[in-house]
Amino acid sequence: xxxxxxxxxxxxxxxxxxxxxxxxxxxxxxxxxxxxxxxxxxxxxxxxxxxxxxxxxxxxxxxxxxxxxxxxxxxxxxxxxxxxxxxxxxxxxxxxxxxxxxxxxxxxxxxxxxxxxxxxxxxxxxxxxxxxxxxxxxxxxxxxxxxxxxxxxxxxxxxxxxxxxxxxxxxxxxxxxxxxxxxxxxxxxxxxxxxxxxxxxxxxxxxxxxxxxxxxxxxxxxxxxx
Amino acid sequence: xxxxxxxxxxxxxxxxxxxxxxxxxxxxxxxxxxxxxxxxxxxxxxxxxxxxxxxxxxxxxxxxxxxxxxxxxxxxxxxxxxxxxxxxxxxxxxxxxxxxxxxxxxxxxxxxxxxxxxxxxxxxxxxxxxxxxxxxxxxxxxxxxxxxxxxxxxxxxxxxxxxxxxxxxxxxxxxxxxxxxxxxxxxxxxxxxxxxxxxxxxxxxxxxxxxxxxxxxxxxxxxxxx
Numbered sequence: 001x002x003x004x005x006x007x008x009x010x011x012x013x014x015x016x017x018x019x020x021x022x023x024x025x026x027x028x029x030x031x032x033x034x035x036x037x038x039x040x041x042x043x044x045x046x047x048x049x050x051x052x053x054x055x056x057x058x059x060x061x062x063x064x065x066x067x068x069x070x071x072x073x074x075x076x077x078x079x080x081x082x083x084x085x086x087x088x089x090x091x092x093x094x095x096x097x098x099x100x101x102x103x104x105x106x107x108x109x110x111x112x113x114x115x116x117x118x119x120x121x122x123x124x125x126x127x128x129x130x131x132x133x134x135x136x137x138x139x140x141x142x143x144x145x146x147x148x149x150x151x152x153x154x155x156x157x158x159x160x161x162x163x164x165x166x167x168x169x170x171x172x173x174x175x176x177x178x179x180x181x182x183x184x185x186x187x188x189x190x191x192x193x194x195x196x197x198x199x200x201x202x203x204x205x206x207x208x209x210x211x212x213x214x215x216x217x218x219x220x221x222x223x224x225x226x
Numbered sequence: 227x228x229x230x231x232x233x234x235x236x237x238x239x240x241x242x243x244x245x246x247x248x249x250x251x252x253x254x255x256x257x258x259x260x261x262x263x264x265x266x267x268x269x270x271x272x273x274x275x276x277x278x279x280x281x282x283x284x285x286x287x288x289x290x291x292x293x294x295x296x297x298x299x300x301x302x303x304x305x306x307x308x309x310x311x312x313x314x315x316x317x318x319x320x321x322x323x324x325x326x327x328x329x330x331x332x333x334x335x336x337x338x339x340x341x342x343x344x345x346x347x348x349x350x351x352x353x354x355x356x357x358x359x360x361x362x363x364x365x366x367x368x369x370x371x372x373x374x375x376x377x378x379x380x381x382x383x384x385x386x387x388x389x390x391x392x393x394x395x396x397x398x399x400x401x402x403x404x405x406x407x408x409x410x411x412x413x414x415x416x417x418x419x420x421x422x423x424x425x426x427x428x429x430x431x432x433x434x435x436x437x438x439x440x441x442x443x444x445x446x447x448x449x450x451x452x
Contacts, residue, residue: 059293059294061289061290061293061294062289062290063287063288063289064287064288065336067285067287068285068287068333068336068337068340069340070336070339070340091382092378092381092382096378097336098335098336098337098339098340098377098378098379099332099333099335099336099339099373099376099377100336101376102332102335102336102372102373102376102377103329103332103333103336105332106325106328106329106331106332107294107325107329109324109325109328110291110294110296110323110324110325110326110328110329111294111324113296113324113325114294114295114296114324133375133376133377133378133380133381133382134376134377136375138375139372139375139376142368142371142372142375142376143369143372143376145368145371145372146328146365146368146369146371146372147325147328149359149362149364149365149368150325150327150328150359150360150365150368150369151324151325151328151359151360152318152322152324152359153324154359155318155359156317156318156359
């Protein structure tokens with residue numbers, strides 16, 4: 001079995017991405033980040049998803065991005081709520097975390113190199129997303145090149161790291177459909193930016209998720225706050 | 227004054243690099259990493275260097291790379307000693323830490339974006355070094371491109387991140403000379419891979435440092451273990 005490192009945030013995109021990697025015959029090595037985000041609810045989800053998909057290992061790397069700040073997820077800035085889908089699609093919102101996916105992918109490459117994996121999966125999408133620049137394939141292509149130049153495995157080890165982005169051209173609805181086909185249990189996932197008992201249903205992430213389920217006429221298995 | 231983020235390991239290369247950035251008129255924002263390396267002696271040096279150069283801020287980011295391992299600096303692998311300079315120049319040694327500079331630079335970009343800095347300084351060199359692939363300009367060029375594509379500042383903010391590598395073509399002796407010209411106090415720096423009371427004088431890092439001082443006929447201000 002080939003090994004794949006899969007970035008697992010606990011959301012539905014990364015859960016579907018992990019299921020895709022598994023369906024392609026990879027052994028899953030999940031990695032999640034406890035980076036000072038507003039809540040750790042999503043890490044519990046990541047753990048449950050890793051377990052449900054039979055991941056060989058699940059690494060959680062901790063660091064404190066609140067020391068850097070600059071985002072509604074890591075600083076004293078309010079998370080926007082009640083925006084409609086048209087608003088969400090415009091510009092880069094305050095929930096953008098400076099260089100977050102660059103940091104996440106850097107750790108993923110380090111992990112992949114150490115365990116001898118060539119394949120890294122990340123569940124980014126350029127459709128129905130929040131405009132984050134580090135969710136674009138163009139960025140991933142450039143990062144992949146840097147990763148191969150900056151590692152022992154990529155230079156003298158004869159390995160070529162490949163960063164897979166199977167959702168990059170899928171809408172949220174298409175991702176959900178794909179996940180359901182692969183048997184992903186979306187009741188285990190968590191997308192809400194806030195860390196309540198139930199997802200808020202009002203932040204951009206909840207809005208995109210709910211719209212995705214609505215579009216395919218399915219009910220989100222999560223129960224939302226009133 | 228323009229702001230520069232400077233990666234400060236506590237060694238003589240990064241101290242000289244910080245002094246160069248200062249001499250070019252930048253306000254210094256230093257960043258160091260407590261990543262699970264064998265000792266924290268170098269972080270004390272980084273702190274002293276930042277202070278001596280009048281850094282505006284000194285950020286220390288902590289994460290545990292021993293969870294990933296794969297290096298003599300982060301895993302249960304012996305640091306090589308008593309190798310001669312010819313041996314040191316051959317291949318990538320076990321002190322290589324998988325994707326370390328990729329991770330460090332990713333945090334530096336995040337920090338730069340948040341404080342509105344366009345300039346990042348890193349004291350890598352392709353001469354008299356340990357063969358680490360992430361110390362080559364070719365890698366930095368690729369990473370710089372990724373950083374600009376993967377950030378808000380680099381895409382819609384009208385900023386272009388520049389990663390400066392002023393030592394990349396300098397030998398260790400030339401770096402030391404440059405540092406002395408700029409008044410760097412090398413007694414504050416620490417290069418040894420081990421964390422004793424005094425530097426060992428036997429690991430690759432000590433060997434390269436000692437050879438550099440010898441080449442310009444200077445005495446290293448640090449006192450070495452017998």
